[in-house]
Amino acid sequence: MSGWETIIGLEIHAQLATQSKIFSGSATRYGAPPNSQANLVDLGYPGVLPVLNGEAVRMAVKLGLALNARIASHSVFARKNYFYPDLPKGYQISQYELPIVAEGAIDIVLEDGSTKRIGVTRAHLEEDAGKSLHEGLPGVTGIDLNRAGTPLVEIVSEPHMRSAKEAVAYMKKVHTLVRYLEICDGNMQEGSFRCDANVSVRRSGTQKFGTRAEIKNLNSFRFVERAINYEVARQIELLESGGTIVQETRLYDPDKGETRSMRSKEEANDYRYFPDPDLLPVELDAAYIESVRATLPELPDQKAARLCSQYGLSAYDAGVLTASRELAAYYEEVVREVPGEPKLAANWVMGELAAALNKENLEVSCGRLPAKQLGGLLQRIADHTISGKIAKEVFEAMWAEGGSADALIEARGLRQITDSAAIERVIDEVLARNPGQLADFRAGKDKLFGFFVGQVMKATGGKANPGQLNELLKKKLAP
Amino acid sequence: MSELHHTSLTALAAGLRARRFSSVELVRACLARIDRHQGALNAFISVTREQALTQAEAADRALAAGEGGALTGVPIAHKDIFCTQGVRTTCGSRMLDTFVSPYDATVVRKLRAAGAIMLGKTNMDEFAMGSSNETSYYGPVRNPWNPALVPGGSSGGSAAAVAARLVPGATATDTGGSIRQPAALCGITGMKPTYGRVSRYGMIAFASSLDQGGVLTATAADAALMLREMAGFDPQDSTSVDRPVPDYLAALEQPLAGLKVGLLKEFFDKGLDPQNEACVREGLRVYEQLGARLTEVSLPHLPLSVPVYYVVAPAECSSNLARFDGVRFGHRCENPRDLQDLYRRSRGEGFGAEVKRRIMTGTYVLSAGYYDAYYLKAQRVRQLINADFIRAFQSVDVLIGPTTPTPAFAIGSKTADPITMYLNDIYTIGANLAGLPAVSVPCGFVKELPVGLQVVGPHFSEARVLQAAHAFQRVTDWHTRVPQGYA
Amino acid sequence: MSLTREQLASIAALARLDLSAAEVPVYQQSLSSILEFIGALEAADTASVAPMAHPLAGLSQRLRPDVVTETDRHEEYQLNAPQVAAGLYLVPKVIE
Numbered sequence A: 001m002s003g004w005e006t007i008i009g010l011e012i013h014a015q016l017a018t019q020s021k022i023f024s025g026s027a028t029r030y031g032a033p034p035n036s037q038a039n040l041v042d043l044g045y046p047g048v049l050p051v052l053n054g055e056a057v058r059m060a061v062k063l064g065l066a067l068n069a070r071i072a073s074h075s076v077f078a079r080k081n082y083f084y085p086d087l088p089k090g091y092q093i094s095q096y097e098l099p100i101v102a103e104g105a106i107d108i109v110l111e112d113g114s115t116k117r118i119g120v121t122r123a124h125l126e127e128d129a130g131k132s133l134h135e136g137l138p139g140v141t142g143i144d145l146n147r148a149g150t151p152l153v154e155i156v157s158e159p160h161m162r163s164a165k166e167a168v169a170y171m172k173k174v175h176t177l178v179r180y181l182e183i184c185d186g187n188m189q190e191g192s193f194r195c196d197a198n199v200s201v202r203r204s205g206t207q208k209f210g211t212r213a214e215i216k217n218l219n220s221f222r223f224v225e226r227a228i229n230y231e232v233a234r235q236i237e238l239l240e241s242g243g244t245i246v247q248e249t250r251l252y253d254p255d256k257g258e259t260r261s262m263r264s265k266e267e268a269n270d271y272r273y274f275p276d277p278d279l280l281p282v283e284l285d286a287a288y289i290e291s292v293r294a295t296l297p298e299l300p301d302q303k304a305a306r307l308c309s310q311y312g313l314s315a316y317d318a319g320v321l322t323a324s325r326e327l328a329a330y331y332e333e334v335v336r337e338v339p340g341e342p343k344l345a346a347n348w349v350m351g352e353l354a355a356a357l358n359k360e361n362l363e364v365s366c367g368r369l370p371a372k373q374l375g376g377l378l379q380r381i382a383d384h385t386i387s388g389k390i391a392k393e394v395f396e397a398m399w400a401e402g403g404s405a406d407a408l409i410e411a412r413g414l415r416q417i418t419d420s421a422a423i424e425r426v427i428d429e430v431l432a433r434n435p436g437q438l439a440d441f442r443a444g445k446d447k448l449f450g451f452f453v454g455q456v457m458k459a460t461g462g463k464a465n466p467g468q469l470n471e472l473l474k475k476k477l478a479p
Numbered sequence B: 001m002s003e004l005h006h007t008s009l010t011a012l013a014a015g016l017r018a019r020r021f022s023s024v025e026l027v028r029a030c031l032a033r034i035d036r037h038q039g040a041l042n043a044f045i046s047v048t049r050e051q052a053l054t055q056a057e058a059a060d061r062a063l064a065a066g067e068g069g070a071l072t073g074v075p076i077a078h079k080d081i082f083c084t085q086g087v088r089t090t091c092g093s094r095m096l097d098t099f100v101s102p103y104d105a106t107v108v109r110k111l112r113a114a115g116a117i118m119l120g121k122t123n124m125d126e127f128a129m130g131s132s133n134e135t136s137y138y139g140p141v142r143n144p145w146n147p148a149l150v151p152g153g154s155s156g157g158s159a160a161a162v163a164a165r166l167v168p169g170a171t172a173t174d175t176g177g178s179i180r181q182p183a184a185l186c187g188i189t190g191m192k193p194t195y196g197r198v199s200r201y202g203m204i205a206f207a208s209s210l211d212q213g214g215v216l217t218a219t220a221a222d223a224a225l226m227l228r229e230m231a232g233f234d235p236q237d238s239t240s241v242d243r244p245v246p247d248y249l250a251a252l253e254q255p256l257a258g259l260k261v262g263l264l265k266e267f268f269d270k271g272l273d274p275q276n277e278a279c280v281r282e283g284l285r286v287y288e289q290l291g292a293r294l295t296e297v298s299l300p301h302l303p304l305s306v307p308v309y310y311v312v313a314p315a316e317c318s319s320n321l322a323r324f325d326g327v328r329f330g331h332r333c334e335n336p337r338d339l340q341d342l343y344r345r346s347r348g349e350g351f352g353a354e355v356k357r358r359i360m361t362g363t364y365v366l367s368a369g370y371y372d373a374y375y376l377k378a379q380r381v382r383q384l385i386n387a388d389f390i391r392a393f394q395s396v397d398v399l400i401g402p403t404t405p406t407p408a409f410a411i412g413s414k415t416a417d418p419i420t421m422y423l424n425d426i427y428t429i430g431a432n433l434a435g436l437p438a439v440s441v442p443c444g445f446v447k448e449l450p451v452g453l454q455v456v457g458p459h460f461s462e463a464r465v466l467q468a469a470h471a472f473q474r475v476t477d478w479h480t481r482v483p484q485g486y487a
Numbered sequence C: 001m002s003l004t005r006e007q008l009a010s011i012a013a014l015a016r017l018d019l020s021a022a023e024v025p026v027y028q029q030s031l032s033s034i035l036e037f038i039g040a041l042e043a044a045d046t047a048s049v050a051p052m053a054h055p056l057a058g059l060s061q062r063l064r065p066d067v068v069t070e071t072d073r074h075e076e077y078q079l080n081a082p083q084v085a086a087g088l089y090l091v092p093k094v095i096e
C-alpha cells in the first residue's frame, strides 16, 4: 500500500436505550414476535402523527456534552424521502440542516501510545427502519416493523482516520462512551451499535480526496477492520490498474470477507429532504442543558487520568482498566483491599483475571470472582504469606471453587515457611543427600547454587521463603 | 316532525334536551332524506344506518336520564377524510376503497363524546385535492342548487349534505379553501379554525402545514357549537396548540359596534365576477349598518398565494402520500413482477389523475437542483404573505372579502385546465398559508346561485370571527334559503 | 418552462408512479403549465426573508414522557394488509 494514503470517516448508529420509540408509545424490546411492537404510528397508518420522546432528546444531549460538542438551542426534524419496504411512511424522520449536536471531538490512543483527536461533525436524532427477512420465504421478503421507530443517534465523524486500526480505535472509544453514558446497550449482535464506513484513498502527498465508497451496516469491530482493509486494497488495485472508483454504497460479506456493490440502494437516491411539518423545532434552553450536564458520570478519559495520578498507573494500564465502567469499578474495589499495591492490583486484574474471564468469555460484572476476594489474595502476596507463584495456584482454586484466599491457603498448607530453623533443617538434608554436587560446588562450580535452591524448594513444595533460603544457603556453603 | 330538517343544529340540540322529539325520530328523518336525495346528490360514500340508530336509542336513554353532552342525539356526518374505527374510510380514493380504520380520529372521538351521532361519511375530492369534488373515485357530488353544477371542494359532500338539509352539520377540512369555497357555492356557513386549534390526528394528511379541520353548518351559531366540541389540545398532534377553548356559542351575541373591518384591496381584483362583487359590497354595507368601521387595507404579496400554495401543498403531499405503497394497507396491483412493479402499479392504479399530478409536482419541486428555486422560495414568499396579514391585523380586527371569484360552475367546465381550477381558491388560500381562522357566510345570490362572504381574523380569534358571521346572519336571511326540491 | 418526456419519466420513477402511454403527454402538458404558473414566485424579492415552514411561529416541539402505551394489536392492524404470513408483511423478494 505504500504510495497511498487512506481516508476514513465513520457514521455510527447507536440505538438509544429508551423504553418507548422516538415518535410513538411502542416498546423497543429486542426479539419480540414480528410486528407485535409496531403501532399505528410505526406502521405509518393514514392520519397518524409523531410525538417526540423527551428521553431520546435528553440522551442525545448527554452524548453531545460528553463529546464537548455544541448543543443546538434550535434543531429541526426533516423528512428523508425514499421508498423501501422496511420504511413504512416512505420517508425517514431524521435531522438534516439543523442537527441537535454539532462540532464535537474524541481522542483515541494509537498503537505507539500517542493520542489523536478525531472530529465529530455532528450527531443527529432519527428513527430506525424495520427489518426485511428472506430466510425460509421462497420468492418473497417478509417485513417486520418492530424496529421501525426505535430512536437512533447517528454520530458522523470527520474524515480524520488514516487506517482501519484508527477507525476501530475510534469506534471502540465511541462504544465505550455510549455505555458509560448509559444511553445505548452497545449490543452489536442485536444491531444496537453499528456503523457505515466512508472509505477513499489518495496518492500520498496529494490533497484532494479520492472518490469514496460507503460500506453499510458493519456490526462488529472485526468486520470494520476487515471491510476497510479489503476496500482499501480493492480501490488501490483498481486505481493502479488504471480504473476509476465510482461513488457507491457497498455491503461487507463476512463469509467471503469482501465488499460488494449494493445497487438496489443506489438507484435514484434523491432524498428530497425538507422540514417535517408534523413536528415543530426542538428548542433547548441553557437551564435544560445544564440539568443534563449535572447527570454526566465520570467519563473514560477523566477516569483514566485520575487512575494515573491517584495510583501511579501507566497511561496504557489506565486505558485498559477504564475500557468499561464495570472494569474500572472492579479495579478500584480491589485496590481498596490492598491500598498499598495499586500496580499489583492492576497486573492481576489485567492479567490473571482478564485471562480467566476471556477463557469462559464472561464479563467482569458476572460476579464469578468478587473484587473483595481477589483483594484478599493480593493481601497475602503483599504480606509475604505466599509467593506470587503460589498465589497463581490459589487464584486457580478460587476461580474453580470460590472461597477466600486465607481459607484456601490454610486448607492446602500453602503458607510460606519463614522459620529459619526449619529451612536450615531442609538445607542440611539436601546437602547430605547430594555429596557429589556439594564437592563440585566447593571445587568452584558456583552455578550449582541454583541446584541446591531448587532441591530445597522441591522438598518444601515451593513454600520456603526465597529470601531467607538464599541467606541461609550462602552461610552453609561458605568455606 | 316533517320540519325537523329545517331546524338548526343548535335548536335540535335544545329540542332533544327538552325532549320535544327523540333522537331516534330525528335520525330516522335524516336517514330518510339521505335515502331520498343521495341518488341525485351523491353526497355520501358510506351511510352508517344501523350504528346511527343504535346510538340514537342510547342517546334517548341518556336524555331521558337527564344525562348527555352538548350534542347528545344530534346527527352529523363526517367527511371521509376522518378515520372512523370499524368503518370504511376512503378519502375519496380507490387507494383506500376497502380500508377500514382501526382507530378514530380525535375529532370523531370528541364529537362522539359530546353525544353527536354519525350518519355516514361524506364524499370528497380524492385526498382532498380538488375544488369541485370531481376528483372523487366515487363520482362527482352535485350542487343542490343546480345538479349540473359542482358543489365546490374538497368538502363537497359535506357541503351538499348540509345545504340539502340531509344533516344539520358535518365535519370538513380546509387546506386551501376546502371548507369555505364549498360553503360559498352551496349557500351555507363554513368555518376553518386557526391552524392547531383542531387536532389533525386521524385526519388523513394532504398538506400537513396547511390542513385544518372545521365545520359546515347552516348557521354561524351551529358552527360555534360544533367547533366548541371539536376544538382543543391533543397530545397526539405535535402541532396542536395547548390553549383553552372559549365558549364560542356564549360569545356570539357581543355587539359589533366599533369593529374595525379591513377591505382586502387585493380581493376586489379583475378576477372577481362583478355580480359576486355586488353581493359582497352589499354585505359590507350591512356591516357598516351594524356599526363596523370599514377601511381598505392592502396585502401586496397576497396575489402570490396561489403559486406559493401550488409549491408547498404538492411538496408536502408527495411525501405524505408515499406511505400508500401497497404493502401494509390500501390498493395492491395484481401479481407484481417485482418490488418496483408493485410500487409503481399499485400507486399508478390506486391514485387518480389530480393526485398523481400533485405528487409529481411536489416530487419535482423538492428534487435536487429545484428545492431552492421552488420549495425554499415559496416558503420565503409565504413568510412575506404572513407578514402582510400580521401588519394588517395591527390596524383592523377582521378582514372581509369574497370567498370565491364566481358562483358554482358547471361540472366538467374546468377539469381540462388545472390552473383555472386552482384559481378558484385565490381568496381562500391566504388564510391557510398564514394559519388564520376564517368563515364563509351566504351574502346573496347570482342567478339563483349562492354567493359567499369571507371573514378572516388573526390567530385564535375564532370567537370574534364567529361573532361577525352571527351578527350578519341576525340581520340577513341568505343562510335560511334552501335549494328548490329540498324544502 | 416545458417538461421533456425524460424529465417526466424520471419524476414518475422517483414518485413510484406507473404512467400509461396516454397519460404521458397529458402530464407533460399540465405539469409544464403548473411549473410556468409557480415560476411567478421568481419575481418576488425574498432577500433576507427566512423560509416559513410552519404557520404558528414561536411554537416549539412538545416532549413526550418515555412511557410504553401500546399493546400487541398486529392481527387487527394486518386486516388491511394485502399479503401477510406469520405476522410478517409480504412483498416480492428484495435482492440486495
Ligand SMILES: [Mg+2]
Pocket (backbone or CB within 6 Å): A011, A154
Ligand atoms: Mg447516514
Ligand SMILES: [Zn+2]
Pocket (backbone or CB within 6 Å): A013, A126, A154
Ligand atoms: Zn442514519
